[in-house]
Amino acid sequence: MRIRSVWQRACGLTRTVVEGVDFDDDAEAVVVWVRPAARARGRCGRCGRRSPRFDRGEGRRRWRALDLGSTKVFLEAEAPRVRCREHGPTVAQVPWARHGAGHTRDFDDQAAWLAVHVSKTAVVELLRIAWRTVGAIVARVSADIDASVDRFEGLARVGIDEISYKRGHRYLTVVVDHDTGRLVWAAPGRDDATLHRFFDALGAERAAQITHVSADMADWIARVVAQRAPNAIRCADPFHVVAWVTEALDVERRRVWNEASGRRRTNATTGRHEMATGQARTIKRARYALWKNPDNLTPRQHQQLDWIAKTDPRLWRAYLLKEALRYVFAVKGKQGKIALDRWISWARRSRLPAFVRLQRRIVKHRAAIHAALDSGLSNGLIESTNTKIRLLTRIAFGFHGPEPLIALAMLALGGHTPHLPGRH
Numbered sequence: 001m002r003i004r005s006v007w008q009r010a011c012g013l014t015r016t017v018v019e020g021v022d023f024d025d026d027a028e029a030v031v032v033w034v035r036p037a038a039r040a041r042g043r044c045g046r047c048g049r050r051s052p053r054f055d056r057g058e059g060r061r062r063w064r065a066l067d068l069g070s071t072k073v074f075l076e077a078e079a080p081r082v083r084c085r086e087h088g089p090t091v092a093q094v095p096w097a098r099h100g101a102g103h104t105r106d107f108d109d110q111a112a113w114l115a116v117h118v119s120k121t122a123v124v125e126l127l128r129i130a131w132r133t134v135g136a137i138v139a140r141v142s143a144d145i146d147a148s149v150d151r152f153e154g155l156a157r158v159g160i161d162e163i164s165y166k167r168g169h170r171y172l173t174v175v176v177d178h179d180t181g182r183l184v185w186a187a188p189g190r191d192d193a194t195l196h197r198f199f200d201a202l203g204a205e206r207a208a209q210i211t212h213v214s215a216d217m218a219d220w221i222a223r224v225v226a227q228r229a230p231n232a233i234r235c236a237d238p239f240h241v242v243a244w245v246t247e248a249l250d251v252e253r254r255r256v257w258n259e260a261s262g263r264r265r266t267n268a269t270t271g272r273h274e275m276a277t278g279q280a281r282t283i284k285r286a287r288y289a290l291w292k293n294p295d296n297l298t299p300r301q302h303q304q305l306d307w308i309a310k311t312d313p314r315l316w317r318a319y320l321l322k323e324a325l326r327y328v329f330a331v332k333g334k335q336g337k338i339a340l341d342r343w344i345s346w347a348r349r350s351r352l353p354a355f356v357r358l359q360r361r362i363v364k365h366r367a368a369i370h371a372a373l374d375s376g377l378s379n380g381l382i383e384s385t386n387t388k389i390r391l392l393t394r395i396a397f398g399f400h401g402p403e404p405l406i407a408l409a410m411l412a413l414g415g416h417t418p419h420l421p422g423r424h
């Protein structure tokens, strides 16, 4: 085999001619001189249409390729511009890299694959690139997948949720397919305009195929869904309803804690309260016992609940109300609806203001909660997608803007992952 063909194979190049190889001492890297094969030449970098040459562009340039062993490799080539009928003067397409990329297609694919599968530190140290660069790569690879797959195919039952991705009230709106478990769409923002963009992308015909939409009870979601998905039944996400009741319980817990800590001594010199004592401390520690599902309680947390049952009937009542509402969603169906009615009348008479308010809110959304009890849509799905995206938001910290985060989420949770170079 001729040496140039060996290099062509070693670098996984197709439709590419190797002109020569050199070692760049300054860059401590192998540099492979290449040019597109005749049939791959003279095409617009954006649309691939054959176009006449325009000029030299910015001359020769380099693309980082996959390492050979521990040695960095760059491809080097001319980067002339062509004049596309649609895009005007544009840098010509090259077979080895995506348009506008500083890395080869194989390098991009491997970086994206790693970003989905291993830790941030592992990606950065293994590939010797900045995390921000990984963000740009992930965005390119995801855009490529978006162009080649139909994420909305067969979409019938969807979950819509909002997820905070950054402090300072930055939110993403995400759409999940309940039947495949895949994330199908995400965009920054949480308002009517954001959700309208999803339905614009979906198109009216497919929006009409949507049978169920589960969501928290935000008015903006209800408004847009009613307008754009006329055949969809709107279901409450049990996950969010249970979160409401946990908040109401917490109002009660804080009340008890404040009452107890009001009896604390104040340090004369610092003016600050001394460490919570006695009852206040116990209530503070019982926080997790109150929140947890009873099945998962530790023996110690059981004791904490027993203590609350004996010493604070009011907080205990709040706790039982929380558990009773969880029970509604555990039994579902007709039994769930009966249990919900009982819960509503109990909460109304509970003399716990937070629960009286919650009861009104639940009555207001009773139809959507009933729909959830009937549909049996997996609540765990939205919750687990939510948890995974939250995890990704931490990983995506350091990316530039929300787009790389969305791209990473689509790659990790969208069901279409990048393939490793050379393995199809």
Ligand SMILES: [Zn+2]
Binding pocket: 044, 045, 046, 047, 048, 049, 084, 085, 086, 087, 088, 090
């Ligand atoms: Zn073009």
